[in-house]
């Protein structure tokens with residue numbers, strides 16, 4: 692059986708040291724290609740990405756964004772630019788090596804029976820390594836809160852490690868999204884539920900970044916607290932039925 696072909700979209704902001712490690716690991720999989728979406732990182736990640744694209748022509752490309760930086764905006768622009776590519780699945784992944792590329796084949800394989808596959812910390816077999824207790828608790832509480840308010844079914848709604856069947860992703864109206872940060876990831880699942888897409892979760896071991904800095908800000912946390920309510924109040928998407 693031939694492997695599904697996958698295009699991985701990776702947003703970057705100041706990931707100069709992490710990106711080459713991630714890209715090299717991904718390039719070990721012959722069915723995988725990579726789009727880096729860089730927001731004019733002050734540390735020169737964009738130039739590092741360009742060098743990788745020259746090293747792996749046809750397999751790595753770079754989108755240099757110049758307007759309002761943001762994780763959500765980067766995904767919107769990045770995904771829009773590859774939706775018509777002849778690939779089976781489009782994946783999302785962080786650049787900081789928290790998302791181990793060795794899990795990618797499991798995510799891609801699970802997409803045979805699901806529209807959206809989530810690399811999940813909170814299903815049996817999933818784990819988080821090197822997070823302080825406070826951060827662990829924050830993530831757990833955030834997920835519980837989001838699931839309670841929105842009634843989303845996945846156990847890990849804030850994981851940014853995902854694999855979408857291309858047509859399924861095309862059915863999600865990303866351009867209408869307004870949130871960024873973790874909220875953007877939650878909004879994606881909410882819209883996927885409204886579009887009746889099928890979810891699967893595969894366990895991952897999430898490892899705290901060793902290089903570079905987190906971009907988790909108070910503003911992102913505040914947005915995360917508001918978004919579930921905004922989503923259920925939204926007129927554009929219907930509330931998922933209780934299950």
Ligand SMILES: Nc1nc2c(ncn2[C@@H]2O[C@H](COP(=O)(O)OP(=O)(O)OP(=O)(O)O)[C@@H](O)[C@H]2O)c(=O)[nH]1
Pocket residue numbers: 701702703704705706728729730760761762765784785786787789900904905906907
């Ligand atoms: N293009 C772009 N990428 C971003 C932006 N903010 C964060 N990223 C990238 O999004 C991914 C996740 O960001 P992180 O800083 O690791 O945030 P996080 O994973 O929520 O936080 P930690 O768990 O503390 O690492 C990384 O690849 C970042 O480089 C942004 O404004 N623009």
Ligand SMILES: [Mg+2]
Pocket residue numbers: 785787789900905
């Ligand atoms: Mg991270």
